[in-house]
Amino acid sequence: xxxxxxxxxxxxxxxxxxxxxxxxxxxxxxxxxxxxxxxxxxxxxxxxxxxxxxxxxxxxxxxxxxxxxxxxxxxxxxxxxxxxxxxxxxxxxxxxxxxxxxxxxxxxxxxxxxxxxxxxxxxxxxxxxxxxxxxxxxxxxxxxxxxxxxxxxxxxxxxxxxxxxxxxxxxxxxxxxxxxxxxxxxxxxxxxxxxxxxxxxxxxxxxxxxxxxxxxxxxxxxxxxxxxxxxxxxxxxxxxxxxxxxxxxxxxxxxxxxxxxxxxxxxxxxxxxxxxxxxxxxxxxxxxxxxxxxxxxxxxxxxxxxxxxxxxxxxxxxxxxxxxxxxxxxxxxxxxxxxxxxxxxxxxxxxxxxxxxxxxxxxxxxxxxxxxxxxxxxxxxxxxxxxx
Ligand code: NAD
Numbered sequence: 001x002x003x004x005x006x007x008x009x010x011x012x013x014x015x016x017x018x019x020x021x022x023x024x025x026x027x028x029x030x031x032x033x034x035x036x037x038x039x040x041x042x043x044x045x046x047x048x049x050x051x052x053x054x055x056x057x058x059x060x061x062x063x064x065x066x067x068x069x070x071x072x073x074x075x076x077x078x079x080x081x082x083x084x085x086x087x088x089x090x091x092x093x094x095x096x097x098x099x100x101x102x103x104x105x106x107x108x109x110x111x112x113x114x115x116x117x118x119x120x121x122x123x124x125x126x127x128x129x130x131x132x133x134x135x136x137x138x139x140x141x142x143x144x145x146x147x148x149x150x151x152x153x154x155x156x157x158x159x160x161x162x163x164x165x166x167x168x169x170x171x172x173x174x175x176x177x178x179x180x181x182x183x184x185x186x187x188x189x190x191x192x193x194x195x196x197x198x199x200x201x202x203x204x205x206x207x208x209x210x211x212x213x214x215x216x217x218x219x220x221x222x223x224x225x226x227x228x229x230x231x232x233x234x235x236x237x238x239x240x241x242x243x244x245x246x247x248x249x250x251x252x253x254x255x256x257x258x259x260x261x262x263x264x265x266x267x268x269x270x271x272x273x274x275x276x277x278x279x280x281x282x283x284x285x286x287x288x289x290x291x292x293x294x295x296x297x298x299x300x301x302x303x304x305x306x307x308x309x310x311x312x313x314x315x316x317x318x319x320x321x322x323x324x325x326x327x328x329x330x331x332x333x334x335x336x337x338x339x340x341x342x343x344x345x346x347x348x349x350x351x352x353x354x355x356x357x358x359x360x361x362x363x364x365x366x367x368x369x370x371x372x373x374x375x376x377x378x379x380x381x382x383x384x385x386x387x388x
Contacts, residue, residue, distance in 0.1 A: 001348050002032045003340070004068035006061045007039040009081035012318070014042040014325035015332060017072040017097065022337040024053035030347025031070075031340070036061050043325035062088050070349060072336055073097035074329075076107050091115035094349055096336055098122045098135045101363050102267045103294075105377040112364035117351065121339060122266070123361040123371060126231055130357050132338040136266070137181045138331035143320040144185030144261065147288045148174070150315060151257040152193055156284045160194020171196045175255035176215065177248070177272055177297065178262030179206045180231065182290055186259045187215045198251060201262075202226035202233050202244070220247050232265050248272065253280040260297035261290045269294035275309065283311025292316035 003026060005018045016039050018026070023033040034056040037047055047057045058064055065071055065088035076099040077085035086107075089095065092115060099120035101108045111118045121135040131137070151174070152159050161171040174190040176183045176199040183199060187210065190197045197215035201207075203226055210217045220243045228234040236244060252258055252273060258281070264270055269291035278287060278300055289296045292303040300309055301316035308314070321328040343350050343358065353359050363371040369378060 001069035002034060002067060003070045003072060004064040005033070005035040005039055005072055006064055006083075006085070007036045008074045009078070009083050009085075010075040011081065012322055013075060014322045015074045015329045016040040016043045016045060016325075017074050017329075017333060017336060019043070019045050019330050019333040020049040020053045020055070021330070022333040023050060023055040025337050026340060027054050029341050029344050031344070032056070032347075034058055034064055034067070036064055040329070043329040045326075045329070061085075065093075066090060068093055070094040070096060070340065072340075073099075074332060076100065076104060077111065078107065079110075086110050086114060089114045089116050092117060094119065094351075096121065096339060098139070098332075099363060100267075101371060101374040102265075102377050105369075105374050105381060108363050108369055108371075108374050109378060112367055112369050115367050116364060117362070118364040119339070119358070119361050120363050120371075121335060121361060123363065124339075124357055125360040127356070133335050133342070133357070135332050135335045138335055139321040139328065140181035140261075141185040142324050142328050142331075143290050144182035144187075144259075145189045146320045146323055147182070147259050147261075147290045147317070148186050148189040148193065148257075150317065151259065151286045151288045154286050154313060154315070155256060157256060158194075159190065172256040173198065173254060174257040174259065175199070175251050177201075177258065177260045178291070179210050179215075180261070180263075182261040183259070184209060184213055186261065186290070188213045190257070190259075191215065195257070198255070200247075200251070202236060202240075203231070218247065218251055220244055228265060233262070235264050235270055244272070245274070249277060249280070252277040255281065256285050258285075258287045259290060260287070262297050263291055263294055267294060269297050271297065271299050273298040275299045278309045278312050278314060281312045285312045287312065287314040289314065289316040290320070292318055 095116045095118045124130045159172045162169045172195045174195040174197045179199045179201040191214045199210045199215045207217045289298045289301040291297040304318045306315045369375045
């Protein structure tokens with residue numbers, strides 16, 4: 001089968017879906033790989049590196065998509081940004097990438113209309129067997145790391161304790177809200193930089209994980225279980241929300257940096273940090289809202305922008321993995337390669353819906369949306385009453 005990689009056209013995107021190392025592995029497994037000239041350039045992988053592993057470098061993205069048996073992408077294919085990727089896809093083309101189906105269900109319907117076979121790696125079950133294919137974890141970890149670096153660069157203070165002839169400087173306090181993959185990496189990064197770190201989550205099992213990476217856990221006893229299965233959280237009920245808010249008022253006010261990473265069902269961001277909490281922080285403090293791609297955890301966050309409220313800067317960066325493009329691409333590419341080679345037989349990808357990984361992450365096939373949550377999201381969109 002022919003695997004095709006095109007340059008990502010999404011504004012601000014610098015990653016590439018396959019790096020040369022992975023192309024070599026896929027070619028060894030019997031596939032052919034063709035890549036658009038310059039597709040890896042912004043991530044530090046030039047055409048010569050692809051040619052060196054026997055990938056074919058071509059100039060025409062349309063020809064690449066049309067000739068692909070498997071199209072691998074970082075972002076979902078679109079007809080925007082000066083390209084008509086979706087329209088170029090032929091029936092039965094296998095599309096693999098972090099398609100984020102619930103954030104843009106209509107884009108999945110467009111893939112179904114093209115009769116593509118679409119797999120979204122962020123719907124892969126969070127099992128031990130699937131770990132090596134888990135793009136969500138690889139990318140979340142980068143966001144957690146980079147979020148702390150952004151805060152450190154903006155904070156008008158040191159993060160670590162420092163003793164010098166001019167006296168002692170005490171460490172900055174960092175508070176992390178939501179401690180799954182991104183949050184735990186944020187804690188570890190802030191600890192490495194010498195900050196005092198506190199963290200919270202709503203799933204009780206996370207307390208031990210927070211402590212194992214060296215942070216202090218704070219939390220409330222919930223009246224209702226907040227676990228939604230698969231390690232994901234559900235939205236807190238009104239009583240628990242108000243008790244959590246009480247707890248957060250003090251924690252946020254005393255922190256120099258607040259990093260938020262909370263998501264419901266891995267997709268949508270609950271509003272947790274209120275505008276009043278932001279105002280209660282000392283001037284110069286920083287909030288980094290790492291849930292900005294899902295709408296943001298902070299009431300005043302503007303996704304993609306930094307806003308200032310009474311001297312507190314609230315950063316809501318989008319797509320942080322694209323700011324670490326070399327390693328983000330390397331990890332993403334390895335995840336996709338594991339996915340493809342796990343189901344490969346003699347250079348051919350075998351569709352097997354008895355397999356829990358494929359069944360979990362297949363979004364569209366035979367002109368239909370087969371992924372239950374995406375289907376439900378499309379039904380909800382269809383039921384929305386248009387504005388007068
Ligand atoms: P996520 O991005 O969906 O959520 C981030 C965190 O926000 C979660 O820990 C959640 O409990 C928390 N949260 C939600 N609402 C909150 C609130 N009101 N206040 C505070 N925190 C709140 O998480 P993720 O990184 O995608 O990980 C989801 C789960 O999958 C985790 O349990 C993780 O350990 C697990 N996981 C398993 C594997 C594997 O086994 N292969 C791989 C990766 C992740």
